[in-house]
Amino acid sequence: MKKYLSLTTIFVFLLTTFSIYYIQSAVAKNDKTQFIIEYVDGDKDLLKDIRVSGFYFLGNMGDSVTITDKETSYKSNLPFFEQMDYENLASSSKQYQKLKKKYPSFMRGKNNERYLFEDDNQVLYAEVDYVNSVNGKIKDFHFSINTLSKTDEQTNSYTIDVPKQKDIVYMEIYDVQYLYDEVRIVTANHKTNSSLTEVHQYTINLNKNQITDDKIIFTQNETSADYYSTMSLSEQNAIEPSNIVMFQTEEGHENDDGETTELKRKMYIYHYKEAKLSELALPAELQAQMDTDIAYLYNENYLYANKLIYDKETVKGAVYKIDLKTGKIANTANFTPSSDLQIIGITLNEDTIQLVGRDAEELPVFALYTLEDGKLLFEGKIDTKNQDSVNFNELSLDMISGI
Template identity: 25%
Template sequence: MKQYISSILLVCLSIIIIGAYYGIMIVNANDFPEYSIKTLEGHESEMKDVSLSGFVEKEGMNTSVKITSNETLYLSNQSSLQRMTVYNDPRIEKLKKEHRSFMRGKNNIYSFYQDADFIAYAETVYKPSSLDHSYKYVFNIGLLDLASDKDISFELGVPGEIFNSISVLDVQLIQSKLKVVTKNYMYTNTGMDEAEVHVYTFDLGNQKLLNDEVIITPQQVKMGYDVINSMEQNPSQPQKSIIFIKRPEIVNQSEGSANTTNKAAIFEYVYDKNHLKTIELPESLTDRIVTSQNYVNGDKLYVINHDAKGLHLTTFTITNQTITNDQTFPIKSVGTETFPIVIKNDRVYVLATNDFEENNSSNLPPQLFIGEMKTGKTMYKGEVIPKKVDQKFNTKSLVLYSLEIN
């Protein structure tokens, strides 16, 4: 027995110490606080579909967290395999489940178009050409016929000069032609960012590029032209147009000269008409859109400002160019931060948090606000607090940055 003593010690100590260490790690991983959304006003049923995403800081490490009305879900509680895919967009995950082979290597939700018959995909990739191995951007295009489950895919070089980077803004299938809207950034000598917005039109049958049109020139980008973010839950659904904004003040503040013709404006690029049309805005909106948060959803333009009374939300319907809704919701904002907002089914959902405010000292818990669009009524108000208050975590360790409505 005596001759076995060092082996027995080595085996036992290794198992006990390594086992204990990972045991403690597993217990620790589950030792994150549970959060709940405490109702301050309104009825709980309003927020049952809301899920809030963010991270919790613990001992210098950030762990992703998702909070819903009834559970707190942490990333670290999941297995390695789940961790590999969990960063993926849930909308991509859904497509992946349904069309596993077509979805290989496709990740950007803004690169998809989906209707009842087809899924189309267009992305730009930076890769060496097979001829001279110089790096260039190429289009990676795919089309899946849902009825026959057959797909085509091809690559085509991006024409013109070499771009610094290209981001796809929208992909649409219009009269069996694929329209791809991109923002292309260019190399400049001055070090200033220069960009232009292109619409590329592809003939999918012959795998050819039919047209490359610049719809926003570098000069216009310098004047403050940009695309308005979409609030679509599903950016891949068919759209007949894409909306741009011109916000002169933001860019040209320093140059001073109050140019009267240089007013803020909204433009619509209708895909089957191939041109940029100015949308007439009422006087009250032209001033506001310069500093507001703006979102497009279908033919609705939402203009959102924070003022003394609260959150001022105006709905402008693009098709008939009128204000169809105008409400102020009692949400106070301390600084200039913009809150994550989702508008869905006649409800506005706001995640009011001061986590991103510089010199944030107030340490207020993040709030969830739900208002009715039509009436401006507050339907729900709640705050995110730990279930057990006496834990070593306070709300400060929780930072929420987005909300989703399922």
């Protein structure tokens, strides 16, 4: 009797949950603002391909949005199970989208490009999983690895425990590669001592289902700085094979008002084949930069870094292309945003420089420039047919893609 009562209770709970979800979704669909992209400057033909992702706050709640020239789609309007597997189309690369389209079953739930690897033979996805204990601590760190063979589309899954994890409180994957028939995973292991971070390279033999080597490639020890962090850098064509992974450290000192008075950055390059870590000395143009919101993008040969230059009421931008072998600037892409554009953020993404901000009327605006020469590709603003019903300050833009 208890068995049937439990089953009935579960059934009623699920029925209620799904009913509430679909009722709320039906109501929400009729009450969602439809934003539009308005052309401002650049190549107008690009408008049909552009997707803008962002977040729209609705009172105490909010929703992820994707805006095109035809419609605004909301995450909450997706079917229930698609919401669970939501991946923002506007924030992913073209290569990632091709994988999603070609291998939809394998790619389901695999939303972090940094965890992906693809070559001519296979697609591989690796992530760190863990268990939350009763007292709230994270324990039992392990790698979950999924592979797909391109020959026959056969898939395999592996679970491998992380060694020597006693003092680890958090693990962050920086890169995944496949080299000499073994998986290489580079992680930042944050320890119980908040000032201690180790960057590891784990070598995994999938045939043996075990870690064959655990190499510490960088250690950050005690520091007198007010704050310290070890951070990964965005990689151009991150899914493709590469011989390097880059990361940076940042130390800052603050005054009594919480303002940064001194900022030190260091860039590091780890070479997989040579098993060698080297430091990249930034050029003088970037060493004095106090702004903490700098965008970086790298590939096997170059590091791209942006800098804003304020000249009275004019703001100009520059993206430096730094040769990883020499540390010298190989090229500078200069760009000048519109005079009424108040810049909120800059992102270097694939082949473009992306700016998001506000115009003189406080409307959300964005601009795209070519990464190599700073040529304006497109500038647009987000509007709606009924401005009176929208508080545009509640809409934040994140990423632009599609071109």
